[in-house]
Amino acid sequence: MAELRAFAPGVLDALNEGWTDETAARALGVSLRTYRRRVAELMTALGASSRFQAGARARELGLV
Numbered sequence: 425m426a427e428l429r430a431f432a433p434g435v436l437d438a439l440n441e442g443w444t445d446e447t448a449a450r451a452l453g454v455s456l457r458t459y460r461r462r463v464a465e466l467m468t469a470l471g472a473s474s475r476f477q478a479g480a481r482a483r484e485l486g487l488v
Contacts (some may be wrong), residue, residue, distance in 0.1 A: 434448075434451075435466050436458070436487055436488050438451065439478065450470070
């Protein structure tokens with residue numbers, strides 16, 4: 425979970441900016457598979473069933 429906390433701000437920023445997975449992974453210096461896994465983990469942690477819902481939930485919680 426600590427790794428997710430460290431990675432979450434970058435993922436949330438990438439989602440907020442509307443970057444493609446490929447662009448976000450490259451910007452964060454991780455593989456595409458790792459980025460997508462982190463997005464899925466973040467969605468689970470936020471109780472979201474979509475990326476849009478994850479972004480909305482993150483805003484509600486003041487994370488972005």
